[in-house]
Amino acid sequence: MAARSLIRRLFAKKTDTLDASPIPAFFQKKAAQQGYTLSAGQTSAINALARETQRLLAGQPARSLYLHGPVGRGKSWLLDGFFQALPLPEKQRVHFHDFFARLHQGMFRHRQQSDALAVTLDELLAGCRVLCFDEFHVHDIGDAMLITRLFKALFERGVLVLVTSNYPPEGLLPNPLYHERFKPVIDLIAARMDVLEVSSPQDFRSLPQAQSTQRFTTGKYVWPGTANQREVLGLPAADCPAQPLAVGNRQLRCRREQGRSIAFTFNDLCEQLTAVMDYLLLCQDFDHWIIDGLPHLAECPIAVQQRFINLVDVLYDKDKHLILIGEQPLEHALHGQAIDLARTASRLGQLQQANPQAAPVS
Numbered sequence: 318m319a320a321r322s323l324i325r326r327l328f329a330k331k332t333d334t335l336d337a338s339p340i341p342a343f344f345q346k347k348a349a350q351q352g353y354t355l356s357a358g359q360t361s362a363i364n365a366l367a368r369e370t371q372r373l374l375a376g377q378p379a380r381s382l383y384l385h386g387p388v389g390r391g392k393s394w395l396l397d398g399f400f401q402a403l404p405l406p407e408k409q410r411v412h413f414h415d416f417f418a419r420l421h422q423g424m425f426r427h428r429q430q431s432d433a434l435a436v437t438l439d440e441l442l443a444g445c446r447v448l449c450f451d452e453f454h455v456h457d458i459g460d461a462m463l464i465t466r467l468f469k470a471l472f473e474r475g476v477l478v479l480v481t482s483n484y485p486p487e488g489l490l491p492n493p494l495y496h497e498r499f500k501p502v503i504d505l506i507a508a509r510m511d512v513l514e515v516s517s518p519q520d521f522r523s524l525p526q527a528q529s530t531q532r533f534t535t536g537k538y539v540w541p542g543t544a545n546q547r548e549v550l551g552l553p554a555a556d557c558p559a560q561p562l563a564v565g566n567r568q569l570r571c572r573r574e575q576g577r578s579i580a581f582t583f584n585d586l587c588e589q590l591t592a593v594m595d596y597l598l599l600c601q602d603f604d605h606w607i608i609d610g611l612p613h614l615a616e617c618p619i620a621v622q623q624r625f626i627n628l629v630d631v632l633y634d635k636d637k638h639l640i641l642i643g644e645q646p647l648e649h650a651l652h653g654q655a656i657d658l659a660r661t662a663s664r665l666g667q668l669q670q671a672n673p674q675a676a677p678v679s
Contacts, residue, residue: 461499583608
């Protein structure tokens, strides 16, 4: 009887310790510091994150989570907070573009191996128990097939995967030509992950306090890019000649290179056959970016729009300072057919506006 009582007391002590999850307290403090009121969707996600954290700390199998919702509703904020608060060293926070670029590189490097994916994951995720996978989206059938294999491998390894996306699982790879072929991944997500919607009437990126913590948000959108504006802001002339720029094993072109600063035209980066890996390599060498000549995106092919979306994603995730120059107001330029433009508009909307009607921007 005494032994059973002792066991009950020990078990209760362990349970009490686990119930004091670091996750809810972390988010409550973080929200208070930043002046946020947590939405119902965020609160639900935090409860789920706390539950799975308890299971992890108790050595029990934890269920992966898929957080989706409109842009600017705090999904990445939740992912980053969870990553910071989780008291485990065996964790990684990765971005869709960066991770897949490294995955493709590794599989190419190990292409002679019988299972290049497994060898590459051994390299990328050595000892990893928790993988936080931000900005998950799929538009390419080749990536879709690889994602099928990737998710199966992650679940087989017992890795807890936290995914954020602008789309519910059934909204991934919306192209009707390929969507049915992606159905196995959608079914796998439904079977192995809890799918939670993070929604709110407020775009949190539009709040003043959200714009004070990132270098990206100190950048500018300049229009219409007059000679006077360029002179005042120290920007290249509109007819600045191109110069060669070595990027990895490729040769691109830029308009100005000085220290950690680089200037391109929209044509240099988005109308040429550039790729995400080019942008990632450039981010290693340059912190201050100028992109000149943003057109009306609706007049550009979808492939050009998608390159611009990918470029902004990389610059935002790497927190680079950006000056973007266009001939028209930003909201007019960003009309287009690519489905991810809402995310791009939300991010670029955080830039300071430098236009003929605005007060001078230093």
